[in-house]
Amino acid sequence: MCGIVGLFLKNNTLEPKLGEMLSVMLGTMCDRGPDSAGFAVYGTPEKGRTKITLQSGDPEKDFAGLKQAVDKEIGIKAELKEKSTHAVLTVSSDKVDAVRTWLNEHRPSLRVMGVGDSIEIYKEVGYPTEVAKRFDLKSMKGSHAIGHTRMATESAVTTLGAHPFSTGSDQCLVHNGSLSNHNGIRRQLIKDGMRFETENDTEVAAAYLTWRMKQGLNLGEALNSTIDDLDGFFNFVVGTKDGFGVVRDPIACKPAVMAETDDYVAFGSEYRALVNLPDINKARVWEPEPATVYFWER
Amino acid sequence: MRTIDLTKSNIRELNEELHRQGGGANEDSWEVLNPRGAHAVAVGVDAPISISVKGSVGYYCGGMNKQAQVTVHGSAGPGVAENMMSGKVVIKGDASQYAGATGRGGLLVIEGNASSRCGISMKGIDIVVKGNIGHMSAFMAQSGHLVVCGDAGDALGDSLYEAKLFVRGSVKSLGADCVEKDMRPEHHAALTKLLKDAGITDIKPDEFKRYGSARKLYNFNIDNADAY
Structure with missing residues (x-):
């Protein structure tokens, strides 16, 4: 298991409340990932x-x-x-x-x-609400943010093994699932000059996207290529300086739900993560389709 | 009518109350407020009562249900009505993956769409979906009926046993050993009853196609003896 939350604001007037909103979302996902937690917040550059x-x-x-x-x-x-x-x-x-x-x-x-x-990333071992409190997530402002609660399967419970992973300027990725071909992809990317800090499968996914975007693909195209090249289970939620993207593998066994209003786009591993968002009862709520890329840009 | 507000009671208190209701229950009408995506709402009920849930629920709502009529005025998370034995579960919105999985009886109605693996390994449950269903639905389905008024995703009925599948719209692809079959009078009658029980009056049974097992996969075949 693992929990993912993400929030991309379309309405600037909500920006002062971004951290507070994400912190409530993250708190609902503690039981999906009590090992460690992390978040990336995109503030005003x-x-x-x-x-x-x-x-x-x-x-x-x-x-x-x-x-x-x-x-x-x-x-x-x-x-x-x-x-x-x-x-x-x-x-x-x-x-x-x-x-x-x-x-x-x-x-x-x-x-x-x-x-x-824009990006600031905080992640630590510990119960997610404690991690959020430690870094005062509630008071942070910005345009979009992504958070993760981790239940480790592929590598050790360490600060560096926590999500989000950032492998390129203003980029970050969180992951629920596990990849089975990450060692091969890592070797390939190392040959192409990418550097790795951990043995973690998710870091490979983040670096893969960075590598694709370096080749000139936009966020949507880069996410699309993960469907062919990465093998395993994944829900990825990805942030760039002005973008927010989501993709699920074709099997799609990891849970995901999204909500959109005129004011925001939100992602949660479960609906529980979304219930406190403003006007959630009027939002369009849907389960993202397998092997389908969703992305928004400001 | 008894009302339980999940902002005031926890899920265990709700389910314990519901489990106390027996065959002669005089509290036969229940309302659950503010589920807010909670897991295991009204799981394991075994009484002829009706439960109206006002909002969206998380994992396993109505799981193992016997006798009760559960209506969710919202959407349901993964595993709704999993292993249902009897009774009826109605979802007014959408249902997430593996709705009605392993169900042995009763009727599950999803008025919106259901996502992947709807009716996986179903063993006698009837499932009626007004919208579409996702990939790998009715995987290894053993018995019961799956009725889809919209479209079906990839690999419908893969490794199917004897469940009967009816799809009104398109089927993206059929799974291994799942084939289209003739609609005979008994299928027409069964489908008519299921649509009626699900409260669907504007769709006619002859708009559907029937799919079932080709029975090549699950029978022992002497030609494959070397493989065992």
Whole structure:
């Protein structure tokens, strides 16, 4: 099992409430995935600035003096916003590669959870409501967000094994299911220059989409290609800077339900995840078809 | 009428109350409010009572039902009326996957669409779907009737035994050993009764085609002796 929730706002006036809405949705899916939880929130981008979400096993030690060191070594004015085991380092977009290289060399204990103009990613081992509280999901604003509660099957219960997985700028993916050909695809992608942090099957799916989009496919086309190339059980919910996509494998044994109104599109592993959304009684509610791609873009 | 509000009572309290009702129950009309996608609503009831659920439910609503009439004024999650023995379950909205799975008796009516694996391994239940059904429906279905007023998805009736399938619309593909069969008078009569019991008056039995087992897969065939 696993639980997925996703919310893509069409009405900007709901943006201040995004975190609160997603946090309620995530809370309903605790019993589907009590091992660990995570979420990605797409906030308003700031021109010329890029956010790097970092995670540390020893945040007190690792985050102390980090901003000053980055400012000095790279010659920029970075911002560091700490939240428990995570911190968002905001830097000028043209220095992202330099900062990442420096972090890699000088702060190897820090893990990069995600990079992008809008995305922030938080994930940890623990009961989902506790994880959401720890990172104050409720107070986060943005245009769309994806959350996941994990019951691990394919790899260990660790922070890095939690979802969402982010393998490209402003991209993230969550997964309910298990892939059977991920080792082969991983080897193929490594040959093509993709890098992997874990042995996890879901990371391969995320990297596969990143690789497809690098080849010039849009989100919908990239999702479509998973149906032919990935073998196993999957419901994927995917975020990009301005997009939100859903695909189910052809067998479609993992549960999924969607709702759409003029104000939002929402995904839940079960209807329970959607019941608290505004005007849910008037929403179009449906089960996404197998082997069919759904995506929305702003 | 007894009303149980699931924002005030939990699912176990609801089901325990329903299980207390026996053959001579004087509380024969029940209403369940605010199910909000809850699992196992009105599971395992064994009494001639009627239960009206006001809203959408999650997994296994009406599972193992005996005698009771359960109506869901909303949609149902996976496994609605799973292993039903008798009685009637009506879903006013859509049903998710494996509706009526392994059911041994009674009538399941889905007024919207049903998704994949509807009637999988059914063993005597009758299922009437006003809308469409998804792929792999009636997989290994043993007996009973599946009536579909709309279209059927891929691999209908794969590895079918003796359940009778009636589809009014298109069938995307037939599963292994499932074939179209003649509609004989007894099938016409059975279908007429099922449509009537499901409250469907605007659709005629002669608009349907019948599908059933070719009986090549589940019989021992001497030509395959080497394979065993």
